[in-house]
Amino acid sequence: MVYWRGAPMADDIRRLSEELARDPASPAYLQLGEALRRGGQLDLALRVALRGLERHPHDADAHDLLARISVDRGELERAFDEWDMVRRIAPAHLGARKGMGYVLFKQARYAEAQTYLAEAAELDGEDETVATALAMVRVKLRGGQRDQRDRGDPWAEMGLSAPVAPVDPVDPVDPHDPLGLFSDLTAEGEQTALLLDATGLVMAGTYLTQDGRDVAQEVGAELSGVSDEARRAMRHLALGDWSSLTVETDAAVVAMAPMRDDALLLVAASKAMPLGLVHRVLDRCVARATSWLAKGGA
C-alpha cells in the first residue's frame, strides 16, 4: 500500500474523497481510508474500507486496511481475522504476518506471535521492524523485559500502535514495578487492585487475602472473559458499552472496569467502604493503568 506524507491531511482527504466520488471503483479508497485512520476518524475510515471491500472483496490491501482500522478500534480478533484473509489472498504479504504477530503479542500469546514474525523475517530478512519485534517476543518468551533505550517501538514503526490516552508527566508510574503499580492509590493495603489481560493473566497489581496470600492468579483465571461476556450481554440488551461491574460479597465489594484490548481493572475493598468511594478508587486506578500501559508497561 502507498502511504503519503507531507501534504496537509485535510487536503488529501478532500482530494481523495472527490476522486472516489467521481469514480467509485477507484482504488483511492485505500489511501482515503488510511488517511482517515491516521487522522483518528475511525468510524469514517471503517465505512470507507467496508465500502471498498464491497467492490474489491479480493483486494489484500483492502483487508489489510480493515485490519489496521480494527486494531485502532481495539478489535484485535477482527484485525487478526482480516490479516488471516490477507494471507490467504496474498501468501507473500509481509504486512499480514507483522499484523498477526502484533495481535498475538498484544494478547500475550508470544509463542504464536514468534511463529508469524519468523515467517515475516523469512519473507524479508532486512526488515528491521520485524527483527526488533521478533527480539521483543523472544525476550517475553524468556520471561524478561526488553531494553527500550536503544530499540524503537517496532509496532509503532509498522504503524500498528493503538491510540492511547495522554501520559501524565507527574504520574508516579514506574513501568518496571508492575506489582506495586497501585500501592499508593489503594491506601497501602486497605484496598487491593489488579490489572488483568483479556485472557485473565495478571499484568499489574496484587490481590492479597487477609492472611497475606497473593491470589491474583486465581482471581484472574476465574475472571477471564468477563469483559467479553459483559459486552455481549449489553449488546443483547442494546444498553451501550459497559463501564463498570460491581460485585458485593459477604466480605467485600469488588468493582471492575474495562480497559483497552479487553483487559480488566479490578479493585476490591472492605464492605464497610462506601460504594461511591470504591468507584473513586477504581477511576484512579484506571487512570494509572492507562498511563502505565502507555509507557509500555505491558
Added chain:
Amino acid sequence: MKTNLTPIIASLTRQRGVRGSLLVDETDGVIIDATLHVGMKGPAFAALAASLYRKARLSAEAAGLGGVTFLRLRATEGHVCAAGKHEMVLVIVADARANIGLIRMEMLKALERLVI
C-alpha cells in the same frame, strides 16, 4: 406460563425504569420464570447473565470473599442487576433512569421470598 414465582418477578418489573426481570438457573442459564418487556431476547440474555454471575461467584470464592450477594453491571444506557440464592439468579434489566438503590433492596427482599 405462570408459576408461583410470577407475582414476585412481576412486582420487580413494575419498578420505575425496569425493562424486565428473570429468574435463571445459574448452572445452565435456563429461564425459570420471567416478566419481560416486548422485544427483549430472554433466553440468550439469561444465559449470559447466569454466566456472568457464576464467574463473579467463582472469583469471589477464589479470593476468599465469601458468597456474592449482589451484582451490578453498569452501561451507558442502563443497568443489569443480579442477586443469587440456591443456584438461582434473579436478574433485572433497567434503563439509565432507574433507581438502583431501590431496585437492589426490592431484589434482596424478593430473593428472601423465593421458595422452590
